[in-house]
Amino acid sequence: MARTVTPQKKILNTALSWTLAIIIFFPIFWILVLSFKTEGDAIRTPIEVLTSTWTLESYSIVQERSDYLKHFTNSIIIALGSTVLGIIIGVPAAWSMAFVPSKRTRGILMWMLSTKMLPAVGVLYPIYLIFIELGILDSRTGLVVILMLMNLPIIIWMLYTYFREIPAEILEAARMDGASLTSEILYVLTPMAVPGIASTLLLNIILAWNEAFWTLNLTAAKAAPLTAFIASYSSPEGLFFAKLSAASVMAITPILIMGWFSQKQLVRGLTFGAVK
Amino acid sequence: MQLKKLVVAAASVTLLSSSLASADTLTIATVNNGEMIRMQGLTDDFTAETGHTVEWVTLEENVLRQRVTTDITTKGGAFDIMTIGMYETPIWGKNGWLVPLDDLSAGYDADDILPAMAGGLSYDGTLFAAPFYGESSMIMYRTDLMEKAGLSMPEAPSWSFIAKAAREMTDRDNDINGICLRGKAGWGEGGAFITAMSNSFGARWFDKNWNAQFDTREWSDTLNFFYNMMSDAGPAGFATNGFNENLSLFQQGKCGMWIDATVAASFVTNPKDSTVADSVGFALAPDNGMGVRSNWLWAWALAIPAGTQKEEAAKQFIEWATSNGYIELVAANEGWANVPPGARTSLYENANYKDIPFAKMTLESILTADPNNSTVDESPYVGIQFAAIPEFAGIATDVSQEFSAAYAGQQSIAEALAKAQALTNDAMEAAGYR
Numbered sequence: 001m002a003r004t005v006t007p008q009k010k011i012l013n014t015a016l017s018w019t020l021a022i023i024i025f026f027p028i029f030w031i032l033v034l035s036f037k038t039e040g041d042a043i044r045t046p047i048e049v050l051t052s053t054w055t056l057e058s059y060s061i062v063q064e065r066s067d068y069l070k071h072f073t074n075s076i077i078i079a080l081g082s083t084v085l086g087i088i089i090g091v092p093a094a095w096s097m098a099f100v101p102s103k104r105t106r107g108i109l110m111w112m113l114s115t116k117m118l119p120a121v122g123v124l125y126p127i128y129l130i131f132i133e134l135g136i137l138d139s140r141t142g143l144v145v146i147l148m149l150m151n152l153p154i155i156i157w158m159l160y161t162y163f164r165e166i167p168a169e170i171l172e173a174a175r176m177d178g179a180s181l182t183s184e185i186l187y188v189l190t191p192m193a194v195p196g197i198a199s200t201l202l203l204n205i206i207l208a209w210n211e212a213f214w215t216l217n218l219t220a221a222k223a224a225p226l227t228a229f230i231a232s233y234s235s236p237e238g239l240f241f242a243k244l245s246a247a248s249v250m251a252i253t254p255i256l257i258m259g260w261f262s263q264k265q266l267v268r269g270l271t272f273g274a275v276k
Numbered sequence: 277m278q279l280k281k282l283v284v285a286a287a288s289v290t291l292l293s294s295s296l297a298s299a300d301t302l303t304i305a306t307v308n309n310g311e312m313i314r315m316q317g318l319t320d321d322f323t324a325e326t327g328h329t330v331e332w333v334t335l336e337e338n339v340l341r342q343r344v345t346t347d348i349t350t351k352g353g354a355f356d357i358m359t360i361g362m363y364e365t366p367i368w369g370k371n372g373w374l375v376p377l378d379d380l381s382a383g384y385d386a387d388d389i390l391p392a393m394a395g396g397l398s399y400d401g402t403l404f405a406a407p408f409y410g411e412s413s414m415i416m417y418r419t420d421l422m423e424k425a426g427l428s429m430p431e432a433p434s435w436s437f438i439a440k441a442a443r444e445m446t447d448r449d450n451d452i453n454g455i456c457l458r459g460k461a462g463w464g465e466g467g468a469f470i471t472a473m474s475n476s477f478g479a480r481w482f483d484k485n486w487n488a489q490f491d492t493r494e495w496s497d498t499l500n501f502f503y504n505m506m507s508d509a510g511p512a513g514f515a516t517n518g519f520n521e522n523l524s525l526f527q528q529g530k531c532g533m534w535i536d537a538t539v540a541a542s543f544v545t546n547p548k549d550s551t552v553a554d555s556v557g558f559a560l561a562p563d564n565g566m567g568v569r570s571n572w573l574w575a576w577a578l579a580i581p582a583g584t585q586k587e588e589a590a591k592q593f594i595e596w597a598t599s600n601g602y603i604e605l606v607a608a609n610e611g612w613a614n615v616p617p618g619a620r621t622s623l624y625e626n627a628n629y630k631d632i633p634f635a636k637m638t639l640e641s642i643l644t645a646d647p648n649n650s651t652v653d654e655s656p657y658v659g660i661q662f663a664a665i666p667e668f669a670g671i672a673t674d675v676s677q678e679f680s681a682a683y684a685g686q687q688s689i690a691e692a693l694a695k696a697q698a699l700t701n702d703a704m705e706a707a708g709y710r
Binding site: 038039040043044065124125128129132137138216217220221222224228231232233234235236237238240 | 303305307308309310313316317331332333334335336337338339342343346347350351352353354355464465518519520523524527528537539543548549550
């Protein structure tokens with residue numbers, strides 16, 4: 001029986017949702033405002049900030065001082081590369097766990113998730129030394145590999161959840177029709193799981209785009225993505241709020257646009273399996 | 277004729293390829309501040325002079341510190357030049373991680389580097405990093421508010437005068453705080469300030485046997501004095517204020533006095549960003565009549581990590597960036613007020629620079645800071661606002677967190693000092709000093 005929602009409850013829920021949304025969005029809004037102010041105006045009281053002159057000065061300085069395009073290109077390659085590589089490895093892994101589970105499958109899934117609980121700084125030195133040995137320090141290849149490894153548990157977990165919703169009988173039928181394992185995954189499973197793969201892909205692009213520990217610690221001048229671009233405008237000795245805000249807006253705009261257009265898939269992806 | 281053209285063309289190609297072969301691309305890790313950004317803008321001059329090009333990696337101070345430490349301890353080779361400070365240089369120099377800078381060219385005039393800077397950037401008498409700019413700390417105060425309070429700032433005031441002036445300048449109704457000081461946790465933020473202040477109260481971090489000294493009367497006096505003065509005359513929430521927060525308050529006219537890095541003088545007197553630019557005076561950091569003032573000493577310096585493949589080009593860059601020629605280049609492009617201060621003696625003999633309002637006080641502050649004799653009673657360490665041992669950064673961060681918690685009213689001063697004493701002794705014992 002459907003639950004009845006009283007008008008008062010509906011108003012309360014709406015008000016609460018809007019309040020939460022405004023609180024969450026406010027920092028982005030304020031960054032946007034500060035990015036159009038001078039450094040002098042950016043440190044004034046909120047009312048003075050809003051009523052002072054609007055200017056593109058900070059964007060102009062950031063554009064002149066930094067090679068935005070280089071950082072942007074690196075971000076695109078690293079985020080897309082690590083996600084696609086993760087999907088290529090994650091699909092067969094999730095298939096085996098969803099359709100051919102062993103008694104250790106649950107344990108393996110939990111173990112994979114537990115690797116996300118380790119503080120990244122705990123393995124910084126070993127990873128750094130491996131990167132030096134392999135000659136991939138400050139390279140996009142190195143970052144693609146490390147971000148793929150960092151996000152792989154999430155990719156496999158998400159895909160596993162989707163694959164579990166697909167009836168195993170359909171795959172069995174394909175097998176009886178003579179489909180090989182590769183054909184079964186590529187031509188039967190993957191087309192049915194496209195929405196799930198798409199939302200996994202989108203979420204992991206966002207995670208890789210925003211990753212700031214490894215991308216700062218394993219890069220120098222060549223492979224630094226937009227996270228390093230933002231970090232170059234932060235300073236404990238000197239006011240760079242307006243320029244830092246302009247750099248932040250330039251760094252988050254592409255991913256915000258992508259998130260806006262794909263919000264339906266993202267929400268579906270994040271809530272899949274929650275409601276049966 | 278045809279043959280002659282061919283020979284000339286061949287010679288040109290050979291010359292060009294040989295010059296390209298000797299041109300390197302240097303990767304330089306640096307900190308994000310006005311001086312360093314200015315240097316980045318002038319790098320074309322270096323490239324035109326030497327043919328070498330430069331790729332900059334600009335990072336926030338704490339991120340930079342972590343990044344270059346990881347690289348140098350693993351011999352990663354990601355950078356050809358690193359921007360480091362007075363804390364790291366003697367430690368890294370001792371470990372053999374840096375290239376000695378004892379063979380710079382005669383034209384560079386290494387003897388012109390201010391002795392305090394050269395001393396702080398050397399280990400065992402060898403220079404391991406060349407100072408790009410140096411700083412001490414001093415009092416920046418509002419001349420109009422001081423006058424309104426009926427007081428006159430001495431050139432070298434005492435802490436008791438500062439406390440009195442702070443209380444009299446405070447005007448809560450008009451949102452004016454008598455004094456703004458760092459209370460924020462972090463060894464380079466509030467930790468640096470309170471350590472330098474404690475020196476003038478006769479306190480020190482360790483006795484000669486590396487025993488922590490937070491259980492002494494001198495430390496109790498320091499913290500109680502600071503807390504009482506800031507509670508009466510400081511801004512609300514001073515426990516979380518660092519350099520930037522205080523700069524912002526001062527520029528908006530909300531501080532009567534601010535004791536902080538000398539480099540801030542150019543910010544607060546810049547009419548573009550500061551609303552009080554035309555009413556700022558300067559004085560030496562206060563003392564307590566014990567022979568030690570509360571000013572610190574710091575330099576951002578350029579060093580070459582041992583093992584770089586581009587040592588010669590890196591030395592050329594360091595000579596260019598820290599030379600008198602560079603100072604003249606900045607002066608020609610952006611005026612004398614914007615040249616990197618605190619590194620070279622000759623700058624303060626330059627007639628053009630003497631006219632800058634904060635030049636004299638900056639130099640005096642630097643000259644009165646001695647990292648080798650920073651405490652009233654003898655101590656086993658070098659450094660004023662830090663002790664130049666590898667363990668200090670971690671210990672001082674924890675200690676400053678305890679102090680900030682006391683400033684915020686989460687615990688008493690006595691509790692904070694007791695915790696600082698215990699954690700410092702534990703850490704020093706674990707590190708094998710005791």
